[in-house]
Amino acid sequence: MFAIATKNFVEEVDKGGLLIPMSSLNDVIAVLTVVVKRKRFWFWQKPKYLPTDFNLNDILTGDTPIQPVVVETDFIKYSGTFGDNMQGTADASFVNTSVNLEGKDSSKLQSSFGSLKKEEVDVQKLLRDSKDRVLDMSHCLIQQTKEKHKRVFGIVKERILTTQPCSVIEEMQLSGQCGGGLSSCGPKCQKFSLKENGSLSKDSNITMEIPTHATIAYGLIELEIKQDGHFELCLMLDTHGGFEVDGPAKKDLVHTSENDFLQQELGRLKDHFQLLSSLPASTKSSLLQQITDLMEHPAAVSALQNVLDQMYVDKKPGLDVAGLTDSQRQNIQAVLALLEQSGQTEPAQADQSKSTLTAFHLIASALDEMTLESLAVLRKCSSPTALQTLERLVHCISGNGKVSSTALREDIDERTKDLFASCNVSLKKHGDLVQTETKHEARNRLLVLCVAVRSLASLAHCG
Known part of the structure; x- marks a missing residue:
C-alpha cells in the first residue's frame, strides 16, 4: 500500500522528474544517505534503488566529516484518490446494509499526506566540501557493490517529508457467484454475507498510519568513482555515475523516428x-x-x-x-x-x-x-x-x-x-x-x- 501510494504521489507531482518514491517505511533516508542504484534486466525498466545503512561520511577517508547545509521549505499539501471499478451481474449485500451491487467490483486507494516539506542540500557547498575527498575503497559496502554488475552509488540530495500524522486507506468491494473464483480481499476488516441465491460479497478496508517526518520521496546525486577512490558528483541530467572498473559508458543510440x-x-x-x-x-x-x-x-x-x-x-x-x-x-x-x-x-x-x-x-x-x-x-x-x-x-x-x-x-x-x-x-x-x-x-x-x-x-x- 505504501509503495503504491508514494508511486502515485511521484507520478502526480514530478512526472518524468527526478524524485524517487519510497518503497518501504522501514527504510531510513536522510540527506547524504548512500543509495545503491541497480539497473534492471530490460533497458526500459526503471532502476531499483536500495537504501543503505551508511551515509557519505561513513565511506570517506579522513576524520573530517562533511557538514552539509540543508535548506527546508514548504512543498505542497497532498491528498490523492485512485480507484478502479468493474461492473458484473451478481447480486450481493453487505452486513447491516442491503444493497443491489449487480456484481460490482471496486477498489480505491486514498493517500492523505497532508502538508509536506522539502529538505534540500546546498549542492554548491557540497561540491566545495567534497573536492579532493577520497572514498575508502576497502569499505565493505564499496567492495560488495563493486562485485555486482550495473551498480551505481548515489547520495540523497533532497527528500520530501510528512509534517503530521497521515494515512493511506485501501478500500475494496468484491462480489460474485459462489464457485466463480472469488478472490480474497485481505485479512483485515472483512465482512461477509451469503444470500439465498448463492451470491457472495466481501468488503475490505485497510488503513495504514504514516508518522510525522516520514520520507515519501527523495532525489539523488550519482557518484562517478575512480579506481583510486576519487569521485565526482554527477550534476547534469545526462551525466551518470558508476565505478571506473565498469569500463567506458556506452554511447547513446543514434536518434531514430518513433x-x-x-x-x-x-x-x-x-x-x-x-x-x-x-x-x-x-x-x-x-x-x-x-x-x-x-x-x-x-x-x-x-x-x-x-x-x-x-x-x-x-x-x-x-x-x-x-x-x-x-x-x-x-x-x-x-x-x-x-x-x-x-x-x-x-x-x-x-x-x-x-x-x-x-x-x-x-x-x-x-x-x-x-x-x-x-x-x-x-x-x-x-x-x-x-x-x-x-x-x-x-x-x-x-x-x-x-x-x-x-x-x-x-x-x-x-x-x-x-x-x-x-x-x-x-x-x-x-x-x-x-x-x-x-x-x-x-x-x-x-x-x-x-x-x-x-x-x-x-x-x-x-x-
Missing part, C-alpha cells in the same frame, strides 16, 4: 512473443487469467516481477511480501506452477524453462512499469478479442500509422483511446481507416505499453 524505434525494439523481442504464442492453449488461457487477476493489484504485479527476477538469477523465490493477500500469493504460485509445467513439456530443450521464464518475465516487467491508470484500463481490455484489436493498433503505430477498421476485432472505445493517449498517441477514424498519431516522443512509455499488449495478445492467440 516508428523505427518501436519496430526495432519489438523486433528484438519477437522470439519471446512467439514462444508465448506457441505454448499449449490451456497453459496460455490459465496464464492470461492469472495475470489478469493480478493486474487488479499493482503491488501484486510488482511482487510477481520481483519473484521472476529472483528465479532468473537461480535464486529460490520468496513470497513473504508485506501487503499481499492469500489470494494474490495463490495467483503468483499458480503462475510459477504453470511456468514450471511449460518447461517440462519439451524435455529435449534444456533451456526451454529458462526461455519461458524470460518471456513471462517480459510481461511482468512491462506491466510493472505502467502507470496505475494505464494498468487498470489494460486490465479491462484483457479479453482475447480486445487484445487482438490492441495488438493490431500496436502494429499500426509501429508501421505506417494506418489500419483498416474492418481489420479490428472490436470498435475503438474510449478506454482504448485513453490507454494510448496516456503515451501521447491519438487514435482517429477517417472513413474506413483508423489513423494513429504520436504527438511527441514518448519512447520508453510507449514501448512498455506495446510490449505489454503484444505479450498479453500472444497468450490470447488461438491454437
Whole structure:
C-alpha cells in the first residue's frame, strides 16, 4: 500500500522528474544517505534503488566529516484518490446494509499526506566540501557493490517529508457467484454475507498510519568513482555515475523516428512473443487469467516481477511480501506452477524453462512499469478479442500509422483511446481507416505499453 501510494504521489507531482518514491517505511533516508542504484534486466525498466545503512561520511577517508547545509521549505499539501471499478451481474449485500451491487467490483486507494516539506542540500557547498575527498575503497559496502554488475552509488540530495500524522486507506468491494473464483480481499476488516441465491460479497478496508517526518520521496546525486577512490558528483541530467572498473559508458543510440524505434525494439523481442504464442492453449488461457487477476493489484504485479527476477538469477523465490493477500500469493504460485509445467513439456530443450521464464518475465516487467491508470484500463481490455484489436493498433503505430477498421476485432472505445493517449498517441477514424498519431516522443512509455499488449495478445492467440 505504501509503495503504491508514494508511486502515485511521484507520478502526480514530478512526472518524468527526478524524485524517487519510497518503497518501504522501514527504510531510513536522510540527506547524504548512500543509495545503491541497480539497473534492471530490460533497458526500459526503471532502476531499483536500495537504501543503505551508511551515509557519505561513513565511506570517506579522513576524520573530517562533511557538514552539509540543508535548506527546508514548504512543498505542497497532498491528498490523492485512485480507484478502479468493474461492473458484473451478481447480486450481493453487505452486513447491516442491503444493497443491489449487480456484481460490482471496486477498489480505491486514498493517500492523505497532508502538508509536506522539502529538505534540500546546498549542492554548491557540497561540491566545495567534497573536492579532493577520497572514498575508502576497502569499505565493505564499496567492495560488495563493486562485485555486482550495473551498480551505481548515489547520495540523497533532497527528500520530501510528512509534517503530521497521515494515512493511506485501501478500500475494496468484491462480489460474485459462489464457485466463480472469488478472490480474497485481505485479512483485515472483512465482512461477509451469503444470500439465498448463492451470491457472495466481501468488503475490505485497510488503513495504514504514516508518522510525522516520514520520507515519501527523495532525489539523488550519482557518484562517478575512480579506481583510486576519487569521485565526482554527477550534476547534469545526462551525466551518470558508476565505478571506473565498469569500463567506458556506452554511447547513446543514434536518434531514430518513433516508428523505427518501436519496430526495432519489438523486433528484438519477437522470439519471446512467439514462444508465448506457441505454448499449449490451456497453459496460455490459465496464464492470461492469472495475470489478469493480478493486474487488479499493482503491488501484486510488482511482487510477481520481483519473484521472476529472483528465479532468473537461480535464486529460490520468496513470497513473504508485506501487503499481499492469500489470494494474490495463490495467483503468483499458480503462475510459477504453470511456468514450471511449460518447461517440462519439451524435455529435449534444456533451456526451454529458462526461455519461458524470460518471456513471462517480459510481461511482468512491462506491466510493472505502467502507470496505475494505464494498468487498470489494460486490465479491462484483457479479453482475447480486445487484445487482438490492441495488438493490431500496436502494429499500426509501429508501421505506417494506418489500419483498416474492418481489420479490428472490436470498435475503438474510449478506454482504448485513453490507454494510448496516456503515451501521447491519438487514435482517429477517417472513413474506413483508423489513423494513429504520436504527438511527441514518448519512447520508453510507449514501448512498455506495446510490449505489454503484444505479450498479453500472444497468450490470447488461438491454437
